[in-house]
Amino acid sequence: MRVLQGPKCGSLNKGGGGAGHDAGEGLPHFREVAFRGEFPIAHVALRDRSFPVEADLTAVSPFIPLNDADSSIPAAVLTYEIRNRSKQALKVSVMGNLTNDIGKAEGRTNKARRADGLQGLELSNPGEGDDDPQCGSMVLATPTGSAWVWPSWHDGRVLKFWEAVAWEKKWPPVRKGQSHTGTLGVDMELEPGEAATVTFILAWHFPNYPHWRACCDDGQPVTWKNWYATKWRDAWAVARYAGKHLPRLTAETMQFHDALFASTLPTVALDAISSQLSILCTNTCLRLTDGTFYGFEGCTDGSGCCEGSCTHVWNYAQALPYLFPALQRSMREADWANSMQDDGFVCFRMPLPLGTKAGTDFHPAADGQMGTVIQVYREWLVSGDDDWLRTIWPQCVKALEFAWKYWDADRDGVMEGMQHNTYDMEFYGANTMMGSLYLAALTAAGRLAEHLGESERAAEYRELAERGRRFSDEKLFNGEYYEQIVNPSAHEPWPEDLRKRAIDHGVDDKFDTWPRWQFGKGCLSDQLLGQWYAEMLGLGKLYDSEHIRETLQSIFRHNWRPDLSEHFCSLRVYALNDEAGLLIASWPRGERPGYAFWFADEVWCGIEYQVASHLIYEGFVAEGLAIVKGVRDRHTGQQRNPWNEFECGHHYARSLASYSVLLALSGFSYSAPEQRLGMAPRVSTDDFRTFFCVADGWGSYAQSISKKQAKLSVEVIQGALTLQALDTALEGRAKVSARLDGKAVTVEAVAGEKGLRLQFARPVTIGAGQTLSVSVR
Numbered sequence: 001m002r003v004l005q006g007p008k009c010g011s012l013n014k015g016g017g018g019a020g021h022d023a024g025e026g027l028p029h030f031r032e033v034a035f036r037g038e039f040p041i042a043h044v045a046l047r048d049r050s051f052p053v054e055a056d057l058t059a060v061s062p063f064i065p066l067n068d069a070d071s072s073i074p075a076a077v078l079t080y081e082i083r084n085r086s087k088q089a090l091k092v093s094v095m096g097n098l099t100n101d102i103g104k105a106e107g108r109t110n111k112a113r114r115a116d117g118l119q120g121l122e123l124s125n126p127g128e129g130d131d132d133p134q135c136g137s138m139v140l141a142t143p144t145g146s147a148w149v150w151p152s153w154h155d156g157r158v159l160k161f162w163e164a165v166a167w168e169k170k171w172p173p174v175r176k177g178q179s180h181t182g183t184l185g186v187d188m189e190l191e192p193g194e195a196a197t198v199t200f201i202l203a204w205h206f207p208n209y210p211h212w213r214a215c216c217d218d219g220q221p222v223t224w225k226n227w228y229a230t231k232w233r234d235a236w237a238v239a240r241y242a243g244k245h246l247p248r249l250t251a252e253t254m255q256f257h258d259a260l261f262a263s264t265l266p267t268v269a270l271d272a273i274s275s276q277l278s279i280l281c282t283n284t285c286l287r288l289t290d291g292t293f294y295g296f297e298g299c300t301d302g303s304g305c306c307e308g309s310c311t312h313v314w315n316y317a318q319a320l321p322y323l324f325p326a327l328q329r330s331m332r333e334a335d336w337a338n339s340m341q342d343d344g345f346v347c348f349r350m351p352l353p354l355g356t357k358a359g360t361d362f363h364p365a366a367d368g369q370m371g372t373v374i375q376v377y378r379e380w381l382v383s384g385d386d387d388w389l390r391t392i393w394p395q396c397v398k399a400l401e402f403a404w405k406y407w408d409a410d411r412d413g414v415m416e417g418m419q420h421n422t423y424d425m426e427f428y429g430a431n432t433m434m435g436s437l438y439l440a441a442l443t444a445a446g447r448l449a450e451h452l453g454e455s456e457r458a459a460e461y462r463e464l465a466e467r468g469r470r471f472s473d474e475k476l477f478n479g480e481y482y483e484q485i486v487n488p489s490a491h492e493p494w495p496e497d498l499r500k501r502a503i504d505h506g507v508d509d510k511f512d513t514w515p516r517w518q519f520g521k522g523c524l525s526d527q528l529l530g531q532w533y534a535e536m537l538g539l540g541k542l543y544d545s546e547h548i549r550e551t552l553q554s555i556f557r558h559n560w561r562p563d564l565s566e567h568f569c570s571l572r573v574y575a576l577n578d579e580a581g582l583l584i585a586s587w588p589r590g591e592r593p594g595y596a597f598w599f600a601d602e603v604w605c606g607i608e609y610q611v612a613s614h615l616i617y618e619g620f621v622a623e624g625l626a627i628v629k630g631v632r633d634r635h636t637g638q639q640r641n642p643w644n645e646f647e648c649g650h651h652y653a654r655s656l657a658s659y660s661v662l663l664a665l666s667g668f669s670y671s672a673p674e675q676r677l678g679m680a681p682r683v684s685t686d687d688f689r690t691f692f693c694v695a696d697g698w699g700s701y702a703q704s705i706s707k708k709q710a711k712l713s714v715e716v717i718q719g720a721l722t723l724q725a726l727d728t729a730l731e732g733r734a735k736v737s738a739r740l741d742g743k744a745v746t747v748e749a750v751a752g753e754k755g756l757r758l759q760f761a762r763p764v765t766i767g768a769g770q771t772l773s774v775s776v777r
Contacts, residue, residue, distance in 0.1 A: 006033020
């Protein structure tokens with residue numbers, strides 16, 4: 001017998017009492033294991049020279065871009081291929097065990113169930129009613145007809161299970177067991193060299209989500225229904241749906257996998273992009289009763305961590321708006337509906353349950369609030385939904401113009417006020433971390449205002465952005481990067497309670513007129529956060545283009561550490577020893593404050609991805625990929641889980657910034673209102689392929705370039721894509737022809753902003769399974 005796992009690794013000391021039993025320690029395992037993680041698919045190969053059987057596991061949870069319903073199924077599918085490597089016929093049993101830990105012990109029920117083309121082990125607990133957080137169900141099922149179920153072991157100890165498998169004459173045992181653990185098994189007979197597969201569906205259903213703090217009058221936690229509980233009544237219904245649609249769910253998930261991994265992006269980039277998409281399938285994320293997407297910052301072993309779809313953390317996340325844009329829009333709608341005051345003050349943590357109005361007893365986050373304005377523009381570009389834009393536009397205006405109340409009270413395009421931010425403290429005075437986001441928000445909102453016919457407002461936003469740009473280039477740029485001009489009185493215009501919160505931090509012990517937690521002459525890694533957004537969304541240069549390039553090079557020169565052995569970090573240590581990492585800040589010109597903001601010496605994966613992709617946008621590809629490689633070299637599975645980049649909790653949302661690496665390397669741009677797609681690859685330009693996804697469809701773009709001809713193709717795998725123009729980085733070619741599934745399409749080449757624009761005579765709709773092919777000579 002073998003546990004279908006590789007040998008135990010990591011610590012062999014659990015609390016001073018030995019190795020523990022969390023992973024079947026003490027039982028025979030396969031001696032060799034190889035894991036290949038290509039999210040949303042995981043492959044595990046199990047080998048053992050002393051055992052006659054080898055096993056290969058393919059694990060998948062449905063993940064299909066634009067199909068947020070099927071991608072939210074609370075189920076995982078495990079398919080084992082079992083091969084007889086011996087020279088004689090074998091009888092093999094594959095068994096899966098599941099323990100009923102639902103609610104209180106006295107309410108737990110284990111039973112065998114055969115229905116709907118499935119056989120399975122069903123575990124449940126009704127709790128004390130339909131609204132009890134302790135009620136729920138789990139199912140381990142298989143479509144294999146010859147499967148058997150042992151609902152409850154005689155004894156909960158693994159030893160007794162092991163003995164029963166070895167010695168029971170009647171199998172499965174007929175005696176009623178008392179344990180909360182049961183087994184689902186499949187028997188097979190294999191000739192020498194023969195292989196067979198068995199599929200297990202693991203489904204769960206816990207309908208009621210309890211609030212982690214808020215309680216009802218009776219002291220019980222406030223609860224609401226998980227979205228999936230409105231679709232399926234229990235775990236068996238989930239398993240039945242998954243089983244019924246398994247071929248389609250698996251095929252469409254594999255389509256996404258294949259399209260993504262067919263990309264010619266560097267391997268380390270693909271690893272970063274794909275691995276962190278897994279965050280969307282963890283306890284960091286959930287869907288509320290009406291389907292609204294909600295995110296913690298991360299999650300601990302037993303709960304969410306730092307609640308509220310925190311705007312200053314999710315500011316960095318770029319995967320959701322492209323892969324599941326409807327969910328991204330639901331986040332924005334709910335946030336502003338529940339967190340915004342009449343004057344535009346936005347609490348950066350949305351309260352729950354839905355409908356709870358946020359208070360004003362803590363600072364609004366300047367970076368998060370400006371980011372949400374930019375995101376409205378992004379969501380409009382991705383979807384082209386004018387009705388949605390008009391509905392949310394009044395709140396967008398409020399969110400932006402709130403800056404004029406405290407952050408930019410003199411309306412000069414510069415945030416001199418006190419700015420709470422993602423470092424969990426307040427920066428006083430002008431700086432480009434918040435300032436660039438402000439300029440990007442003004443620029444994006446100006447374009448939206450122009451589109452909506454509000455030309456005066458658009459002109460005002462543009463003029464403010466220009467004034468802010470001039471000030472920053474003249475006063476903040478020091479020849480290498482942008483500094484902070486500390487304004488010790490920045491807190492004074494704010495309400496008394498928020499002033500007091502700020503004053504309570506105390507003063508710096510080197511610069512005695514400064515409050516604590518400033519950076520002054522420091523080089524901040526995400527000082528160009530708004531410009532990063534501007535690159536992704538085509539907003540242009542917010543500052544002098546040479547200043548931007550010099551700043552990015554300075555960030556890499558001063559903050560990148562290929563070896564952290566000599567680095568001092570007294571707070572949270574996320575990278576150490578000979579590992580590489582990007583520091584959040586450094587002081588290459590000296591004058592580090594005595595109480596610099598406390599996270600300055602740390603290494604955060606999400607900021608590393610943000611800086612890496614921005615470097616790539618500016619042509620510093622090698623430097624950007626070096627940072628990406630530094631992140632992924634720390635997450636190889638030896639010391640850190642490759643699918644768990646953490647910060648304040650596991651599966652930290654900021655690491656979803658990794659998707660921007662795909663956008664940067666491919667030079668992706670898109671405008672649904674203009675029906676325009678753009679690609680300007682920065683790697684493998686002569687033979688390039690990449691995945692793309694927008695609100696109406698997803699697929700692959702490819703180009704092959706020789707001296708005589710450039711061949712371009714846009715393949716839509718699911719959905720549809722309507723184009724009036726295709727922007728390229730091609731130069732010096734003018735003869736162009738196009739075909740859609742073999743039929744000629746009229747197109748001409750015109751000079752675009754950064755290369756040739758291929759303009760179609762009339763909009764071309766590429767349907768699912770179709771390919772638009774273009775030849776440029």
